[in-house]
Amino acid sequence: MAFNILIVDDSPAMRRVVRRVVDLSGVEVGKYLEAGDGRQALDVLRAEWVDLIMTDINMPEMDGEELLLAVRQDAMLSSIPVLVVSTDQSETRIKQMMSFGADGYISKPFMPERLSEEMQRLLGGVPNESF
Amino acid sequence: MKASDFTVLVPDCCSDVLEAMYFTSVLEVTREDAFPERGGTEGMPSFQAEYAFSLNFRGDVSGRFGLSLSGPAARCLASNFLGEEDSNLSIHEVGEVIGELANMLCGSVASRIEGERKFVLSHPEPIALLPDVRTEDVLISKFDTDSGLITTRIVVEGTTCNR
Numbered sequence: 001m002a003f004n005i006l007i008v009d010d011s012p013a014m015r016r017v018v019r020r021v022v023d024l025s026g027v028e029v030g031k032y033l034e035a036g037d038g039r040q041a042l043d044v045l046r047a048e049w050v051d052l053i054m055t056d057i058n059m060p061e062m063d064g065e066e067l068l069l070a071v072r073q074d075a076m077l078s079s080i081p082v083l084v085v086s087t088d089q090s091e092t093r094i095k096q097m098m099s100f101g102a103d104g105y106i107s108k109p110f111m112p113e114r115l116s117e118e119m120q121r122l123l124g125g126v127p128n129e130s131f
Numbered sequence: 132m133k134a135s136d137f138t139v140l141v142p143d144c145c146s147d148v149l150e151a152m153y154f155t156s157v158l159e160v161t162r163e164d165a166f167p168e169r170g171g172t173e174g175m176p177s178f179q180a181e182y183a184f185s186l187n188f189r190g191d192v193s194g195r196f197g198l199s200l201s202g203p204a205a206r207c208l209a210s211n212f213l214g215e216e217d218s219n220l221s222i223h224e225v226g227e228v229i230g231e232l233a234n235m236l237c238g239s240v241a242s243r244i245e246g247e248r249k250f251v252l253s254h255p256e257p258i259a260l261l262p263d264v265r266t267e268d269v270l271i272s273k274f275d276t277d278s279g280l281i282t283t284r285i286v287v288e289g290t291t292c293n294r
Contacts, residue, residue: 010254011234013209013212013228013231016213017212020213020214058234058251060254087234087235087239087242088249088250089243090250093242108148108238109148109151109235
C-alpha cells in the first residue's frame with residue numbers, strides 16, 4: 001500500500017531531509033506533499049488524500065499547534081495521524097501537543113531511525129530494515 | 132539569567148545538533164571574550180564568514196541567537212545534512228541548510244532553559260555579519276569542528292523568571 005505523506009515545515013532543507021528519511025525507511029510513498037506553514041497545509045488537506053501529517057511547530061502564518069487543532073476539529077480530517085517534528089524539546093510543549101491530539105512527537109535534532117520508527121508506527125507498517 | 136549562564140548549554144546543544152543531523156563532531160570549543168582588550172581568542176583559527184544567520188527567541192528568557200561560518204564549512208555541513216555532493220548544491224540551498232542549523236541550535240538551547248512557558252522562535256534571517264556586540268550580556272562561542280569553524284553568539288535581552 002502506498003501512503004500519501006504531508007510534510008509541513010517552513011524550512012525547505014528540513015522538508016528535504018524528512019523526505020530522505022522517509023525514502024530510506026522503506027515505506028512505499030504514493031505522493032509527497034509539502035507545505036511551508038499550517039495554512040498551506042490545510043489547503044493541501046482539502047485537495048488531496050493524506051495518510052500522515054508530519055509538522056513543525058514554529059512556522060509563519062499558521063503554526064503547527066494551530067494546524068493540529070484545526071485538523072482535530074475538522075470531521076473530515078480528524079482521523080489523520082499527526083507526527084510533530086520540532087526543535088522544541090521542552091516537556092511542557094510535548095505534553096501540550098499530545099493533549100491537543102498529536103499522535104507522536106519527535107524533537108529536532110533527531111536520529112533518522114527514530115523518525116522512521118515513529119512514522120512506521122503511525123502508518124501501521126512493517127519494521128524498518130533500511131537503517 | 133545572563134548570557135554567561137549559557138557557557139555549558141550552548142556547546143552541549145551544538146554537539147548534539149551537529150552530531151545527530153550534520154554528522155559532524157566538535158573538536159574544540161572556545162569562549163571568545165566580548166572585550167578583546169581583556170585578551171581575545173589567541174590561537175584560534177581566523178576565517179572569513181560567508182554565511183551568517185540570526186533569529187530571536189521569546190519566552191521566559193528572550194534574546195537573539197546568531198551563527199556564522201565560512202563558505203567551505205557551510206558547504207560541508209549542507210552536504211552532510213542533505214546527503215548530496217557539495218558540488219551539486221547551490222548557494223541558496225546551502226543557505227537554507229545553515230538557516231535550519233541556526234533554528235535547531237537556538238531551539239535546542241531555548242528548550243533547555245525554559246520552564247513552564249512556551250517559547251517562540253523567529254524565522255532565521257541571513258545577515259551580512261554577526262553584529263559587533265560589545266555588551267556584558269553576550270556569549271560568543273567558537274566551535275572547531277571536522278567541517279570547519281563555527282561561531283555562535285547569544286545575547287540575552289530579558290528574563291521574566293527567577294533563575
